[in-house]
Amino acid sequence: xxxxxxxxxxxxxxxxxxxxxxxxxxxxxxxxxxxxxxxxxxxxxxxxxxxxxxxxxxxxxxxxxxxxxxxxxxxxxxxxxxxxxxxxxxxxxxxxxxxxxxxxxxxxxxxxxxxxxxxxxxxxxxxxxxxxxxxxxxxxxxxxxxxxxxxxxxxxxxxxxxxxxxxxxxxxxxxxxxxxxxxxxxxxxxxxxxxxxxxxxxxxxxxxxxxxxxxxxxxxxxxxxxxxxxxxxxxxxxxxxxxxxxxxxxxxxxxxxxxxxxxxxxxxxxxxxxxxxxxxxxxxxxxxxxxxxxxxx
Numbered sequence: 001x002x003x004x005x006x007x008x009x010x011x012x013x014x015x016x017x018x019x020x021x022x023x024x025x026x027x028x029x030x031x032x033x034x035x036x037x038x039x040x041x042x043x044x045x046x047x048x049x050x051x052x053x054x055x056x057x058x059x060x061x062x063x064x065x066x067x068x069x070x071x072x073x074x075x076x077x078x079x080x081x082x083x084x085x086x087x088x089x090x091x092x093x094x095x096x097x098x099x100x101x102x103x104x105x106x107x108x109x110x111x112x113x114x115x116x117x118x119x120x121x122x123x124x125x126x127x128x129x130x131x132x133x134x135x136x137x138x139x140x141x142x143x144x145x146x147x148x149x150x151x152x153x154x155x156x157x158x159x160x161x162x163x164x165x166x167x168x169x170x171x172x173x174x175x176x177x178x179x180x181x182x183x184x185x186x187x188x189x190x191x192x193x194x195x196x197x198x199x200x201x202x203x204x205x206x207x208x209x210x211x212x213x214x215x216x217x218x219x220x221x222x223x224x225x226x227x228x229x230x231x232x233x234x235x236x237x238x239x240x241x242x243x244x245x246x247x248x249x250x251x252x253x254x255x256x257x258x259x260x261x262x263x264x265x266x267x268x269x270x271x272x273x274x275x276x277x278x279x280x281x282x283x284x285x286x287x288x289x290x291x292x293x294x295x296x297x
Contacts (some may be wrong), residue, residue, distance in 0.1 A: 001015035002026055002027055002028050002194070003028065003068040003069070003195055004027075004028045004029075004030060004067050004068055005022055005027055005028065005029055005030070005067065005068060005070070005071065005192050005193070006029075006030045006032060006050070006063055006067045006069075006070045006071070006103075006211065007019045007022070007030070007031050007032060007070075007071045008032040008070070008073055008075075008094070009032070009033070009054075009071075009073040009075045009109070010031035010032055010033045010039060010040075010042060010047075010073055011031075011033045011038040011039060011189035011211050012073075012075060013149075013151060013181035013182075014073070014109055014181045014184045014185050014188075015031075015033075015071065015073065015185075015213055016042070017142050017181065017182050017185035017186075018047060018071060018185040018188060018189060018192070019031050019042050019047055020042070021189045022079055022189060022192065022193060023042070023045050023046050023187065025189075025193050027192075027193055028054060029042070029046070029047040029048065030048045030049075030050050030063060030067070031043070031047045031048065031049055031050065031119075032048070032050045032054070032060075032063050032078075032153075032251065033049070033050075033051065033054070034051065034053060034065070034180075035051070036049060036051045037137065038280055045100065047191055050062075050063040051094075054074075054075060054090050054093060054094065054241050055075055055086075055089045055090055055093050055208050056093060056095040057092065057096035057097055057100070059097075059100075060093055060094060060096070060097025060098075061096065061097045061100035061101050062101075063097070063105065064097050064098060064100075064101035064103050066101075067101065068104065068105065068169045068195045069103070069104070069105040069106065069107065069191075069192050069195045070098060070103050070105070070106045070107075070108050070262075071106075071107050071109070071188065071192060072094050072098070072107070072108045072109070072129070072133075073108065073224070074087050074090045074091065074092070074094075074109075074125050074126065074129060075244070076122075077251075078247075078248060078249075078252060078283060080249070080251075080252070081249055081251065082251055083122060083125075083249075083251055083252050083255055084124065084125065084169070084251075084255075086184055087122070087124075087125030087128060087184050088125070088128060091125065091128045091129045091132050092132070093131065093245075094132070095132040095133065095135070095136060095159050096199045097112070097172050098133070098136060098139060099136050103139065104138075104139070104167060104195075105139070105140045105141070105195055105197065106133060106138060106139060106140070106141045107141070107142045107143075107144060107188050107191050107192055108126075108129055108130065108133065108141065108142070108143045109126075109146065109184065109188075110130060110143040110144055110146070110202065111123045111126050111128065111142055111145055111146055112145050112147050112148070112177055112204060112270050112271075113145075113224070113259075113262065113267075113268035113269070113271065114126040114127045114130055114202075114266060115127070115145075115202070115271060116262075116267065116268070117203060118249070119258065119267060120258065120259055120262045120267070121255040121256055121257070121258040121259025121260075121262065122252075122255045122256070123257060123259060123262075123268065125199075126143075127297075129143075130143050130169055130202070132202070134200060139200070139274045140198050140199060140200065141199075141201070142191050142197055142199040142201055142202075143200075143201070143202040143203070144182060144184060144187060144188050144202055144203055144205055145202050145203065145204045145205070145207070145270075145271065146179050146184045146187075146204075146205050147176070147178045147179040147204075147205065147206030147207065148176050148177065148179070148263075149176045149178070149180075149181055150178050150179065150180045150181070150282070150284060150287040150290075151180070151181050151209075151290075153216060153220060153287075153291060154290070154291060156168075157291070157294050157295050160220075160224070160226075160229065160295065161295065164226075164229070164230075165229070165230050165231070165232050166213075166216070166217040166220065166221070166229055166230070166231050166232070167232035167233065167234050168213060168233075168234060168239070168260070169230060169233065169234050169235070169236060169239045169260040169261075169264070170213050170215040170233070170260055170263060170264060170287060171212075172212060172213050172231050172276055173212050173265050174212055174213065174263065174264060175210035175211070175212055176211060176212070176213070176263065177204075177206035177207070177208055177269070178206060178207050178210070178211055179205055179206045179207050179280055179282075180207070180280070180282035180286075182282065183205070183280035183281065184205060184280075186202075186280070187205045187280060203278065204270050204271065204272045204278050205278055205280055206225065206270065206274070206278065206279065206280065207279065207280055207281075207283060207284070208274075208279045208280070208281070208283070209274075211214075211284050213231050214231050214244050215284075216231075216284060217229050217230070217231035219284050219285055219288050220284075220288050220291050220292075222288070223285075223288035223289065223291055223292040224291070224292050224295045224296075236257055236261075239253075239257060239260070240253050240254075240257060243256065245268070256269050
């Protein structure tokens with residue numbers, strides 16, 4: 001019988017791609033999500049659905065039962081009034097579920113900067129996850145510390161359309177390690193499919209080179225026929241107002257601002273030298289096609 005891999009966050013960008021990749025390899029997949037409807041495409045491909053909340057420890061213990069390995073993540077919840085409280089609730093439930101189901105191996109979706117316990121915005125929740133897993137005796141773990149998601153740039157589509165600029169609080173000339181979410185899934189897939197790793201370690205993953213926001217803007221601008229698209233460094237106050245206007249809670253807006261500041265200050269950065277082992281193939285030029293499609297749509 002083939003291995004059973006449980007994938008949490010299975011309807012998200014990383015989880016869906018990972019679950020599909022595992023199924024294509026002939027691996028048994030139990031896909032965890034809140035919506036049976038959104039899990040249906042994975043079920044149609046051969047996955048088993050486990051419908052419930054990642055804050056429910058008893059549900060996760062059942063979902064994890066019999067697993068050879070689990071892909072564990074803290075799904076974003078932009079509606080949570082207290083983001084850190086939500087993250088801590090998910091981490092407690094995940095750790096309890098892993099312990100109760102006696103799961104032997106786990107691969108987590110973590111982030112560059114998760115080595116730090118605070119001052120890194122929402123990434124602090126991933127530090128919590130790594131630490132909780134470290135406290136489970138006998139559990140083997142790989143924490144995939146991914147770079148800044150290229151998909152985050154899709155949030156700028158509206159700004160580019162309405163104002164003819166790209167902008168954020170990030171410094172224009174700051175080199176940032178980025179990655180396409182499909183490459184995170186591809187990076188994690190062999191660890192889960194093989195389920196042979198031992199010990200607990202962090203592994204960083206990012207594109208073959210860093211990009212500054214000035215470069216990002218030029219590449220995305222060229223893809224939409226606006227090669228002279230300007231990049232504007234927004235102030236903290238202007239960014240906060242924009243995020244609140246977009247419907248984010250004051251709590252979450254503050255955490256994102258903290259993360260941007262940590263990136264600008266160099267406190268959130270990769271710890272591993274770039275190598276063939278941690279470099280992934282998708283370039284921002286390739287990703288710009290996704291941006292252009294969203295812009296056109």
